[in-house]
Amino acid sequence: MEGLDEPVLLEKTTSPAASHADKERAILEACRWRNLDALRALAESPGGFITDKTRQQAWPVLLGLPSGDGETPTIPLGQATEAGPWKELPRHRDEDQVQLDVNRAFIYYPENQNDAELARQKDELSALIVEVLRRNPYLCYFQGYHDICQVFLLVLPPPIRAPAVARLSALRIRDFMLPSLGPAVRQLRLIPDILRASDPRLWHHLSGTEPFFALAGTLTMYAHDITTLGEISRLFDVLLAREPVFSVYMFAAIVRSRREELFDTPHDEPEMLHSILCKLPRPLDLEALISAARALFDAHPPERLPAWRTISRASVLRTARHPGVCATQSMADGRGFFEKQVTELRWLKRRDKACELLWQxxxxxxxxxxxxxxxxxxxxxxxxxxxxxxxxxxxxxxxx
Incomplete structure (x- = not known):
């Protein structure tokens, strides 16, 4: 892009001697030019976007919003489906569950809050989630969504929280906001394929264990399991910069990082293996895991995995197959894909009922x-x- 010397930018930011100040300048420059390739490289490099100040610029750009400095965006932003004050909109069907989950929020971070501060943040979190749902009433809330929203609330300034979460919901985690968990489960089926291609011995050892152990992690972008704001914010850097399917490769990398521990458990004890795998390892070496996930993705792209054929063409894994695509899509695009997936789910339900009836x-x-x-x-x-x-x-x- 004119005015941006990308090779020099990346050389600066990936050099071991580069200072945080140099990297922050590079991030802000990439945001200024909306250079998504440069932002992806910066997000994958050690430390990611470093500070919340730079994240407040970078995350909105990656999601297709203005960078927060008042500049006019150069790509279509898309809008929520409803305009006007959100409190005047009809109540969303899932608001009772939202409140139950919000009551359990902010367990690990931020630290050293008094009761008044905690109550205020819970009110803000509830308002953020309800606004997104009321403005986009077709979306279905899922338990753990509040964990994702909690991170956005703590990192982003108030004016862009709801638009950012709305675009994330419709364009990056849409598969999880359908009326069925079927599409989310189909994503998990990619994990055994990645293991079989990259580590046949480990795949065979885990062949009796269903990949449901990865559901909480992938469903919540790991926000349910990572207990420090610094770590989850750093992981969000790369998850927002990469294509949505990268989250699945991340979990495959986590599984591979525990080879010795898993081989110490007999293969004919799937319950014990599941218990190990459904909890993230401690300590969590995020930089090593991100690097390993990137290597897995490059060596075994999703199109080579047998389970990829079962992924709907309207799934976020396909509609945002390449990095940067989400930033160019509109909220109307997201709703259109959502409706196609709902139609597919209804057809599959009718087909399964017909097959069951024929079998009986x-x-x-x-x-x-x-x-x-x-x-x-x-x-x-x-x-x-x-x-x-x-x-x-x-x-x-x-x-x-």
Whole structure:
């Protein structure tokens, strides 16, 4: 992009001798030019975006919002589906559950809060979530969504929190906000494929363990399991800069990092293996895991994984397959993809019910099916007698 010497920028920021000040300047320069490739490289480099000050500039750009400095955005932003004061909008169906989860928020961070400060932050968190849901009523709340929103509330300034979370919801974690967890579970099926391709011995050891152990981590962008604001903010840097499927590779890297511990547990004890895998390792070496996830992604891209064929074309994994795509999509795009996925889910539900019904009545169905085939054959032979003679000739030669 004109005015930005990208090779020098990346050389500066990835050099071991680069200071935090140099890197902060590079981040702000990339935000100024909305250089998503440079931001991705900076997010993946050690330390990510370093401070909340730079995150307040970078995260909105990665999500397709203005960078927070008042400049006019150069790409389509998209808008929430409802305008006007959100408190005057109809109540969302999931607000009771929102309040239950908000009551359990802010357990680990921020630290040293008094009761009044904690109550204020819970009110702000509830308002943030409810505003996003009321403005986008088609979205379905899921338990753990408040963990994600809590991070955005603590990092971003108030004016851009709701727009940022709305775009995140519709364009990056949309699969989790559908009326069914089916699409989220299908994402997890990619993890065994990554392990089989990269570490066959470990894959075989875990072959009796379903990948549901990764649900809480991937569903909440790891915000449910990481207990320090610095670590989860740093991980959000790379998750927002990369394509949504990168989160799955991140969990595969976490699994591989625990090889020795997992091999110490017998393969025929899936419950014990599940118990180990559903908790993140301590301490958590985020820089090493991010590097390992990037290497896994490069060596085994999703298109090579068998489970990729089961991922809906309207899934965020496909509609935002490449980094930076989310920043160019609109909220209307997100809603359109959402509706396509809902239609697919309804069709799959009807198909499964039909298959179940056929299985329950398989003997009568078999009899009816044979009768129908005989009737159709008789009608064909009556209309085309030559077909019967032709078949008879083939059978006769085969019998001889």
């Amino acid at each position: 009545h398989r003997r009568p169905v078999r009899t009816v099916g044979i009768a129908v085939l005989v009737g159709v054959a008789a009608a064909v032979f009556r209309r085309y007698p030559g077909v019967l003679a032709y078949i008879y000739g083939i059978v006769s030669r085969w019998v001889r």
